Each structure stands twice: as structure tokens, then as C-alpha cells.
Amino acid sequence: MGVTTGHVKRAFKYRFHPTDVQAAEPSRAFGCVRKVYNLALAARTEAWARKERVNYSQASGMLTVWKKTEELAFLGEVSSVPLQQCLRHLQAAFSNFFGKRAKYPRFKSRKKSRKSAEYTGSGFRFRDGKLTLAKMAGPLDIVWSRPLPEGSLPSMVTVSQDAAGRWFVSLLCEDPNVVPLPAVGTALGIDAGLDRLTTRLVRENQTLVIENLTVRTMVKNRGLARAVSDAAWRQMRRMLEHEAAWYGRDLVVVDRWFPSSKLCSHCGSLAGKMPLSVRAWTCEGCGTIHDRDVNAAKNLLAAGRAVAACGAGVRPQRRTPGGQSAMKQETPRPEP
Template structure:
């Protein structure tokens, strides 16, 4: 099955290329913010909506004005792509996947997208529009054989690193099917407890570097605004944040790939993380653990490799139900990690019992669907219970 897949690489542009990229990033940011202001004002002042076609025509007029004539100094393709990104941001907002689009800032991550008519690809070398030399790319892994980029996105993070994302169409073969099914209970004490009895610890990447990060942030706050020393201190803070994010991303990718390769069916809970992070004492730990990113990786990797992902309803009482006899507790405090079933007397580890219940419910859904299930993700809504004021599950 052919899939569009992005391959990300580190790049080291020359001084001249960095200047061109900085100019391009600034123009893309300006166009995005200008279009966002246009769309917002048109809706609130005139009760009408502006779409890509109207904004593209207005952008042509904007580039002809004397005050913004500098927009012509960069390639027009990234500017048009900035409008498309804004359209996508509004689509995500109206469909409930994201909040209302916000203005892009200079100190945040910057990016510019080039389509095929704005770059030259020849024998593994990539030259962007307005550049005379190809980019120096660190090929950490090869591109698919015969893969031709349909678009490339070059970005710069807060730590000053440049990355290149190359989108190609690849033939991804499904993994050989097996009979393995596993349930995963996500948590904070341990990152995930599996129904097989395996427990993967929580690395707590942010917690390990929290003191170092706090020290760097205090030093940054003491520096005079606008000074070079303040910018150097800001860069140190950004590098610490990048170190934390990189280590977390690497851990999640390795674990999700391992589960996808070893198991045909993976069952997880559909957690509402954006509501859970409002917890007064656990919000920092929930943000550090990265549940949403982990489940998202399982979703698209299951779709790629022909696996089944079953997501159990978030209100299913997986922790309070005895896996041996089905007895349901009326309440179970969060600090209770082990308990004895009053019905059959079985002794349960809270997380392992939840993982076993999750895989049992997931397999029930899968068997009920039967042959209608295609290889890929399966979203299940089973065991939905009325919302309770008691947060213990």
C-alpha cells in the first residue's frame, strides 16, 4: 500500500542560505499573521468568511504595494503554502481537533514549505528557490528507492537547529499477521502496564532536567532585555527544552514501534488528556509523560503495517473491575495500587488488572466486527458508563 511519508533530516545551511531562510521565514510569518487578521476581521466586522482563493488574490495586491514590496524578494511558493496552512488550521478548529489559530511569533519555531516547482532535486541533492547551492543534508537514513519528493519543509527550532522534512510516496508492506493481542494501561507511576505482565517505567524526562531548566530560566530572567547576553541565555533554555523533547520523542517511537511489530492487536484507553492536564497537582506529570503522542504514533503505525488498534471508551471501569470474576468496586482511590476482590478474593495489581480488562474488552469488539475489520486502526466505544463526580477509576 502506497502512503505519503515524511523523512526528517538535520541540515546545516551556509551563512548565505541562513540569510535567505531567515527572510523567507519572516515573510511566511507575516503572510500567515496578515491572513489570520483578515479572516478574523472579515468574520466579526462583516459576518463573511474568507477562503484561500480570496486571500491569494489579496496577497497578490499586497505584494504590489510599496510598503510590502519586499515580499517579492523571496519565493512566492512558501507564501502561498502559508495561506494553505492557515486554511488547514481553521479546518482543524471547526472540526474540534485544535483551538482557534494564533499569531506566529519570531522567537518560536519557524518553517517554510516548498512544492516541486520551488526546488530542484537531482541525484540526492536539494536546492531551494533563490539559492545557488544545494543544502548540506545529514542523511541519517536513506530515502525509499526511487522516491521523488512532492514537497519539502525546512524548519528552524527555538534552539537554532535546522531540519528538513521530505515528503515522498512509499510502498509500505504490511507486517506478517500473528495472533498476539495485548492491552496497555497508561499511567504515571509506570508509563504503561501490559496485559502480559510487562511494565515499562516512566522515564520522567522533564523531571530529570527540571532543576537545570529552572536555573537556566532564572539566569535568562536576570539579563537585560534586548542584550546579546539575554539572547544567549534564551538559547540555553531552548536547548534544554529541545533535549527533553528529543529524548521523549525517541522513547515513544521506540516503544510504539516495538508494540506494533510484536502484536497484531493493541488495545488502549481513549484518554481525554486535554481535560486531565487541568488537574491541580498532576498536570505537570501528565504533560511530561506524553500519552497523546504515544497513542497517535500507535494509530498511524497500525494503519501503515496492517495492525489493529482498539480504543476503549474512557469511562470504562478497567481499574475497578475484577478480571477474574467481574466484580465492580464502587470506588477505588488513586493511591491504592493493589487491592483484593471482595467477590472472589483475588489479589490484583491495579495497572495489570486494568490492562487485562482492556484487552478482554478490545478482543470482544474485534470479534464482534469479524471480517468487516480492515487492517489498520479500530475505534471502539464499549462499556460507556454515566459520568460520575468520583475521579477514581
């Protein structure tokens, strides 16, 4: 298999220090983005209740109407680009929902939602290494902690502010230094206890399989939360996703309820309760002695290969199978 020559797009994030006048524009945009997203979600939810669907084009038409009302005239005071972008994100959220890949979209909260606004090409100007956003008179004071790829121009700019009030700008650029790697025949299952760097994993394996662990739901279990934190699981998954996309690798995500630790990778027997303190165990079915993490990685790899081969989801059986595999194939149902 040959290597493609297309360049990969990467986001380069920097701190910047806006003047009071410059800070006012994105601050207004943050609020307007949240408002438009919630208005569009409400409109689409009402349509959904009537068994109707509203697409991006229709939502964009609604935005035009909202701007002309007295109550929402303030939406016209900010760049229209981030507002259109939030409608595109909502469209993607609904596409994932209809495709049974995500839950129904949620409304954005003033306190909890991320403060950010996206600007596509028509919403900013980048010349001579200086970035100026729409509706701003001058360029941003950016701390260029690292250079952009030589000759690359940003295709999208995201402005954000964190909880501490710090301002960031992220520039999406093509990076000619990152190209897909030659295909290899190896695959790897990755357990939450893994402590290796991600780039090496991606370079050495064509397929990587991980569990769909939700850190927020695991903090209730102090031991498991500590293990996940030690492995920097959230960061590692994000890096794996990016690097797999950059280098032409496959990343397979397995249901977080799949009993990878308790399932014997040798005979398929399913053990009973197994607290995190148990680092090694002996299978009652075949007598195989397992290292917990190694066994889990083997099971994840097998499950990932099944997903890749069949295009199906993997979910656990809810009762001990008595020596049979604790993995079922779940074929996606067509959308009605």
C-alpha cells in the same frame, strides 16, 4: 481482507549546514510564513465575527493583494510556496475547528512558534542526490545520515531550525519497504505506564487505544509527569500514529478525563481518589483486586471498542455511578 499495494509516505530528516547566503532565504521565509498565517487568521476571525467564512482560495487572493502593498512588499521576496502552504495549514486548522475536533486556531508567536517552512514540488529541485531550494543558487550541504529509499523522490521538503540554531531538512518520500500488514482480530488498550516498543504493538494488534494525555498539563503533578516521561509518552504516541497509518492499523484516542485507572473493569464501579502511588487496589463493589496499569488498559480497550463501533466520543461521568459504567457515549452533533 487483502493487503493494499500502495506505498506509504515517510519523512526522512537530516542535518544540513547552510552558507550565510543560503541561511538567509529560509530565515526570511520563517518570518514571512508566521506573518501570513497571522494576517490570514486575523482576516478570517474578523469574517467569523460577521458570521462569514473565508476559505483557502479567498485567503490566497488576500495574499496576492498584500504583496502589492508597500508595507507587505517583502512577502514577495521569498518563495511563494511556503506562504501558500501555511494558508493550507490554516485551512486545515479551521476545518478541525468547525468539525469540533480542535480549538479555535491561535496566532503564531515570534518567540514560541516553530521555525519551519514547507516546500512542495515547485519550490525545490532534487537531482542526483542534491537538494536545491527555490531562490537558492546551489544545493544544500546535507549530512546524509541514512539513504533515502531507492528510487524515491521527495514530494515535499520542510526546512526548520531548532532553538539551538541547528538546521534540519525533512524530505517526504514514498517508502516501498513499508506496506500495510494483513488484518488481525486483536486489540490493545495502552496505559501511560507502558514500556514496550511500538512496532511490535502495531504488528500484533489491529486496533490500539490510548488516552489523549496532554504532557504539558501534567507536569504540575510531579509523580505523573515522571511516569509519563519514563514511558516517553509523547514520542510513543507520535510513533504509534505514524506506524498505525503505515501498516493499516486503527488508533483510537479516548478522552483524557476518562477515569481508566479508577474504574473497575469487572463490575464498572468507580473508586474515589487514587494517587499515582497506589499501584494496586481492591474494588469495593465486587472485591476484584486490580493492578492499576492492567486495569486501566482493559478500560481503555473497552472504551476504544465503543468508539470504533459507534463512531462516538467517550467522556467520563462526573459523579460516582454506584456500580454502573463510568462511560457515556457522546454522539457528534451535526454542524449548524
